[in-house]
Amino acid sequence: MAKKTSAIIDEVFAELSSDKRNIITNYLTLLFKWHKSNNIISSSDNEYVIKREIYDSYQFSKIITGATFTDVGTGGGIPGIMVAILKPDKEIVLLDRKSNFIDFLEIVKHDLSLKNIDIIQQDFFDSKFQLNTEVALFKNFSNKKIAKMDFEKKLMYMIGTARCSKSVKKVYMLTGTPVLELSKHFVEDYTLTVKKISSPFFDTSRYVAEVLL
Numbered sequence: 001m002a003k004k005t006s007a008i009i010d011e012v013f014a015e016l017s018s019d020k021r022n023i024i025t026n027y028l029t030l031l032f033k034w035h036k037s038n039n040i041i042s043s044s045d046n047e048y049v050i051k052r053e054i055y056d057s058y059q060f061s062k063i064i065t066g067a068t069f070t071d072v073g074t075g076g077g078i079p080g081i082m083v084a085i086l087k088p089d090k091e092i093v094l095l096d097r098k099s100n101f102i103d104f105l106e107i108v109k110h111d112l113s114l115k116n117i118d119i120i121q122q123d124f125f126d127s128k129f130q131l132n133t134e135v136a137l138f139k140n141f142s143n144k145k146i147a148k149m150d151f152e153k154k155l156m157y158m159i160g161t162a163r164c165s166k167s168v169k170k171v172y173m174l175t176g177t178p179v180l181e182l183s184k185h186f187v188e189d190y191t192l193t194v195k196k197i198s199s200p201f202f203d204t205s206r207y208v209a210e211v212l213l
């Protein structure tokens, strides 16, 4: 039988307060329920999602710094909702172009009484649009426009778009091993630093890339 969400949360986030664990459990209960009818996350395996997506988002939240953040292409709020729960004194904008995700995030904001999030339905590539936070966050951002580009070109395009917004000073990406294979030019031109997130649950690690603009 599948383990209960609250039992997995208690195991994975044992170092957090019971208040925080309750909020995370409430968020994930909504996420898994909504996913059944609306298909909004990459896997229907709750334990996998918690140990991979949510645990990595937790580690990501501990690494990133800044006052205001936009989670670009937030989908079901990953990693933005975890950032909002773990950094209640910071402002988080959750940005997605699809109403399916926006409707779900409005329910989460209401049911969890999250005061520090704004939800915006918007196309990030719309040339008239400007982010108005200090930091842009990306995790698994995918879009037709960049789908066929190689990893380095994709990053250049995403960073280039974020740079058009005057407020954005820093970009963070929660990503995989391809970030270790970027060219020397890229690393120098973009003042890129990379930190590894070690997972106690999986052999493969994810990485946090920071780019200063």
Ligand SMILES: C[S@@+](CC[C@H](N)C(=O)[O-])C[C@H]1O[C@@H](n2cnc3c(N)ncnc32)[C@H](O)[C@@H]1O
Residues within 6 Å of the ligand: 041, 042, 072, 073, 074, 075, 076, 077, 078, 079, 095, 096, 097, 098, 101, 122, 123, 124, 125, 138, 139, 140, 141, 142, 143, 144
């Ligand atoms: C693969 S999902 C990743 C969702 C989430 N970040 C995660 O890791 O689970 C990519 C998300 O980016 C959104 N997206 C794609 N292109 C976008 C654009 N131009 N502007 C805003 N959101 C976009 C999609 O609607 C989708 O929710």
